[in-house]
Amino acid sequence: MNKKLWQFGTREVVFAAIGAALYGVLAWATNFLQIPASGNVAIRPAVAIPMFFGVVFGPIVGFIAGFLGNIIGDLLSGYGFWFWWDLGNGIQAMIPGLIWLSITDYKNVGSIIRAEIMVLVGIVVGMGLAALSEMWVSGTDFATTFTVNFLPVFITNAIWGLILVPILMVAYSAVQARSGR
């Protein structure tokens, strides 16, 4: 079957929903994990899930998993609705999906390195845009936005993404071999 970069068929509809629900539930369930001595800053290991879904199922799936998953996670945790951060999470997971078509073997070292680079680019662009929106909404300057809004989320997301996405890719390769898709 020919794949297209921006295709959104039945398979993408289902996996976008699963990715979003997984991200939402795991973000909520791992709220107990917090950066030591950082007050109330929760670290979301689940942030790697939409990135992984982007790499494996394409940019639209990644975007919906990140965007909608963040909404669900905040809904379950009672954090309210923060549109620009939801959008940032969507973009963060959409960008790794741009190499979707070029990856055929998820165990291949070259594929994993390309995915890692796209994960980092995705975090910079997605979280960067979300953090920049705070300049418009809250009236902060660039230095404050960078240190208060961007840097903490960039560091934690990069750690989770860089470690968990390759592990998930290797685990998925076994599933892919079984399903034949």
Added chain:
Amino acid sequence: MLVTWAYHFRDSLMEKIDPRARWIFSLLFLFTISMYWDLRFLLFFFVIAWLWYFLARVSFKETRRAWILVSILLFSMIVVNTILSGGGAAGVVKGQGHPIFSLQFTIPLVSWNVNFNLTMERAWFALCQLIRVWAISAMFIVIPFSMDPRLYGVTFRRLGLSDRFAFSMDLAFRYVPTLARDFAVTLDAQKARGYEIERVEGGLITQVRRIAPLIIPITIGSILGGEDMVNAMDLRCFGLRPRTWIQETIFHGYDYAIIAFGIVLLLSTLFLHNVIHIGGFWVPAGILPG
């Protein structure tokens, strides 16, 4: 593990408003208030936001976590941005300002000179920031507590998104309890094998090591289950025709009135901002020293 939505039926006025009207008004409000740094106007929007909040009949106890999160972020931003660095204030506040507090000292060992000046203008700007962010937060925090999750899919469909996107949204919300159950089963299984997932001490790397045996099986298990669902939907020819939805959204007169009010707010703000040139940063002359 039980997963529960923040929403439950409250018989509030907010629940009578069409969800589309709520989204449209909330976004119009956001764009409008973002054009003001004048406390007189910001207070007007602050009152509107809190009236909107109280329409939902949501208690502070329920929204406590969200307010704690907002307060921590707001406190960090105000302290770093307005009072310490003065960066944001420098973008909006013109001139040197009227000092109300100053402090000069040298940090030992590194010999950095700290020259801190708090001006009345910066302090006033911090107050404006506080009012503006609280108003925006009141408008958006209330959404998950007062909007039925079953309505998200159909609402975004009626707002013009595609059937597939809306269906994906609907499916995600329905998947949540199933995945929460899978999470609980996996967590119990890993605990039985001796994993101490809930120990919070240790750095990030330790926590990654601890969390991976939990995330990987749930994710891969969900993908396997998803393949079955794709097959089932394909066999039922999903996506060949436009969908019908069980929940319906209907605009009433008051929904149109709310949207019209939002549009009036935005248009009048554009007029005030671009033609009369008011609404920018303003400090009452009476509070300025000397």
